[in-house]
Amino acid sequence: MKTDPRTDQTTTYWPLAQIVLARVREFYREPEALFWVYGFPILMVVGLGIAFRNQPIEQITVDVEAGPRAEAVAKTLTEQPRFIAAVHSVDDAQRRLRTGKTELVIIAAESDPPSYTYRFDPTRPPSLLARDAVDEALQRAAGRQDVAQVKVEEMTEPGGRYIDFLVPGLLGMSLMGGGLWGVGFVTVDMRMRKLLKRFLATPMRKSDFLAGIMLSRLLFMVPEVIVLLVFARLAFDVRIYGSLAAVLLLIVLGAVTFSGLGLLVASRAKTLEAVSGLMNLVMLPMWMLSGIFFSSDRFPAVAQPLIQALPLTALINALRGVMQEGAPLATQAVPIGILVAYAVVTFALALRWFRWI
Amino acid sequence: MIPAIRCTNLVKSYDGRPPVEAVRGLDLEVRQGECFGLLGPNGAGKTTTIEILEGLLEATSGQVEVLGLAWGRADNEIRQRIGISLQETRLSEKLTVLETLTLFRSFYRQGPQPRDVLAKVSLEEKADSWVGKLSGGQKQRLAVACALVGDPELLFLDEPTTGLDPQSRRQLWDIIREIRAAGRTVLLTTHYMDEAERLCDRVAIADLGRIIALGTPHELIASLGGEHVIEFTLDGDTRHFDRAELGKLAGVSDFSHDNGQVSLSVSEPHIALPALLECLDRHSAALTSLTTRHASLEDVFVKLAGRHLDDAAGATA
Numbered sequence: 013m014k015t016d017p018r019t020d021q022t023t024t025y026w027p028l029a030q031i032v033l034a035r036v037r038e039f040y041r042e043p044e045a046l047f048w049v050y051g052f053p054i055l056m057v058v059g060l061g062i063a064f065r066n067q068p069i070e071q072i073t074v075d076v077e078a079g080p081r082a083e084a085v086a087k088t089l090t091e092q093p094r095f096i097a098a099v100h101s102v103d104d105a106q107r108r109l110r111t112g113k114t115e116l117v118i119i120a121a122e123s124d125p126p127s128y129t130y131r132f133d134p135t136r137p138p139s140l141l142a143r144d145a146v147d148e149a150l151q152r153a154a155g156r157q158d159v160a161q162v163k164v165e166e167m168t169e170p171g172g173r174y175i176d177f178l179v180p181g182l183l184g185m186s187l188m189g190g191g192l193w194g195v196g197f198v199t200v201d202m203r204m205r206k207l208l209k210r211f212l213a214t215p216m217r218k219s220d221f222l223a224g225i226m227l228s229r230l231l232f233m234v235p236e237v238i239v240l241l242v243f244a245r246l247a248f249d250v251r252i253y254g255s256l257a258a259v260l261l262l263i264v265l266g267a268v269t270f271s272g273l274g275l276l277v278a279s280r281a282k283t284l285e286a287v288s289g290l291m292n293l294v295m296l297p298m299w300m301l302s303g304i305f306f307s308s309d310r311f312p313a314v315a316q317p318l319i320q321a322l323p324l325t326a327l328i329n330a331l332r333g334v335m336q337e338g339a340p341l342a343t344q345a346v347p348i349g350i351l352v353a354y355a356v357v358t359f360a361l362a363l364r365w366f367r368w369i
Numbered sequence: 370m371i372p373a374i375r376c377t378n379l380v381k382s383y384d385g386r387p388p389v390e391a392v393r394g395l396d397l398e399v400r401q402g403e404c405f406g407l408l409g410p411n412g413a414g415k416t417t418t419i420e421i422l423e424g425l426l427e428a429t430s431g432q433v434e435v436l437g438l439a440w441g442r443a444d445n446e447i448r449q450r451i452g453i454s455l456q457e458t459r460l461s462e463k464l465t466v467l468e469t470l471t472l473f474r475s476f477y478r479q480g481p482q483p484r485d486v487l488a489k490v491s492l493e494e495k496a497d498s499w500v501g502k503l504s505g506g507q508k509q510r511l512a513v514a515c516a517l518v519g520d521p522e523l524l525f526l527d528e529p530t531t532g533l534d535p536q537s538r539r540q541l542w543d544i545i546r547e548i549r550a551a552g553r554t555v556l557l558t559t560h561y562m563d564e565a566e567r568l569c570d571r572v573a574i575a576d577l578g579r580i581i582a583l584g585t586p587h588e589l590i591a592s593l594g595g596e597h598v599i600e601f602t603l604d605g606d607t608r609h610f611d612r613a614e615l616g617k618l619a620g621v622s623d624f625s626h627d628n629g630q631v632s633l634s635v636s637e638p639h640i641a642l643p644a645l646l647e648c649l650d651r652h653s654a655a656l657t658s659l660t661t662r663h664a665s666l667e668d669v670f671v672k673l674a675g676r677h678l679d680d681a682a683g684a685t686a
Binding site: 025026027029030031033034037038041042205206207209210211212213214215216369 | 423424425426445448449453455457458459460461463464468469471472473474475476477478499515519
């Protein structure tokens with residue numbers, strides 16, 4: 013073998029590090045991408061935080077059907093600030109109930125002791141709530157005495173609010189989106205530019221390349237996640253009750269898993285359209301079933317084995333366990349196992365099926 | 370000495386209706402240390418052939434040996450020792466020239482410093498420019514630099530100057546000559562016959578997936594029977610000047626007739642010209658144009674393929 017006199021034997025070049033470095037440089041030299049990655053999660057938390065903020069007193073709208081005692085009933089109810097009660101004609105009240113403008117219609121008969129008819133839709137939870145509240149108020153007004161002593165403690169502590177439930181879900185969703193879109197688009201773009209073919213023509217190890225893409229994605233994810241967590245803490249006082257290290261470990265694991273999934277989805281696609289379609293196909297079930305906005309336990313028991321096996325469900329459940337409940341990492345062994353299995357299998361399959369040309 | 374490249378009876382067909390036979394039984398031997406040109410019009414199968422030799426495509430059948438090694442058995446060893454510039458690669462626009470080269474350098478177990486490679490292709494001043502800001506010629510030189518970072522024994526260049534302006538082409542020719550002078554083997558494809566004539570020690574002319582001529586540019590041109598060409602057109606019909614008449618003229622070794630223009634292959638124009646003029650005079654034919662020039666590889670292609678390079682594009686489609 014010929015050796016150039018200037019052959020460089022002293023410098024060591026690490027291909028994996030070079031691949032990661034190249035990706036990181038390309039990423040931060042693209043300002044629009046920076047906004048979407050870091051600005052978007054914040055916008056989402058703000059929007060949802062406002063939409064789902066805790067309202068201290070939920071007011072109940074009820075109608076009283078016109079009649080001799082109607083005014084008296086309405087007055088009794090409006091003495092309590094939680095009720096908005098008004099007298100409406102029979103037809104009006106009926107129409108308002110049908111269109112959901114009122115939760116409940118009260119028909120007061122002229123009798124002693126007083127007798128009432130409640131008309132409502134039993135499948136509507138607010139109507140059920142209204143029925144109970146109205147009944148309680150009217151019974152008391154009629155002279156009912158409470159027998160048992162009851163004391164109420166209201167809980168609006170951080171940790172138990174909806175926003176505390178929501179943030180781990182958003183974290184999981186953003187790890188999924190970032191992993192799949194980030195890895196998938198970049199990979200298909202390189203394939204279209206024939207850059208993958210050019211790399212194939214070098215002695216580069218294929219596993220180095222795929223691992224480099226995954227690792228670089230991981231690096232972009234770190235600031236993204238920190239931004240989201242810090243913002244949620246400052247704006248909504250969302251705290252992490254478990255160990256921070258455990259949360260970070262789960263985040264890294266989630267990032268790796270979804271980058272692996274992204275590689276697999278992008279392993280054969282030749283156009284951006286094709287890869288977008290595949291991404292949506294993969295992500296849609298998880299958006300719906302994995303419990304980003306409400307607990308996945310609400311789905312029927314038959315579907316649970318499937319839902320629990322989705323990587324996003326595993327990630328969100330583990331994050332909620334650690335962040336909200338302060339559970340030690342060891343108790344999350346099952347979801348962690350699921351995530352690790354996805355990461356290993358998707359990487360291995362991507363390495364095998366990957367189309368370089 | 371082991372040839373740098375040897376392939377025998379290479380066939381590549383693509384599925385389709387009907388199946389497309391891009392390469393149909395092609396034999397090639399490239400010796401170590403030479404600059405070898407694979408020439409032909411678009412669609413001749415050049416890129417398919419070179420990509421099979423580079424190990425990027427699998428042949429349908431046939432044997433390929435690169436540096437005495439076979440693809441499928443010693444892939445990493447071959448890749449460490451060859452350098453490749455593909456016909457169309459869009460390198461990352463937001464990386465600098467030096468960053469790009471360092472990335473490619475990291476894939477090879479040995480090779481020169483990236484900065485030294487930049488000097489070889491005269492891109493030192495552009496070391497810190499983004500790839501996206503380079504001109505076409507500079508991008509092409511960077512592509513060649515990427516092929517050089519592994520200190521390759523054998524270099525594949527697929528259409529290295531296609532689409533470049535004349536000055537950029539000459540710059541690349543100088544680079545390729547230096548690479549060749551440093552003792553490396555170069556295999557390049559081109560559809561510019563002048564490029565092959567200037568750069569290559571030997572050329573193979575491909576058409577419709579086969580090699581139709583092989584030799585040094587000088588040999589191929591000499592095979593026309595003369596190194597000069599006389600072309601003329603007449604005021605009026607030229608068709609009654611046939612081979613029998615013109616071929617007999619002193620110093621004329623071949624005759625062809627294309628669209629009213631007559632071409633004569635000539636070894637000694639100073640003898641053939643007076644003879645031709647005398648012959649035309651005898652027939653009272655009036656010349657409208659008369660030129661003489663050196664024969665080129667293009668003339669070789671025209672003689673063997675029966676058509677011009679420009680007309681040949683898409684001939685396999």
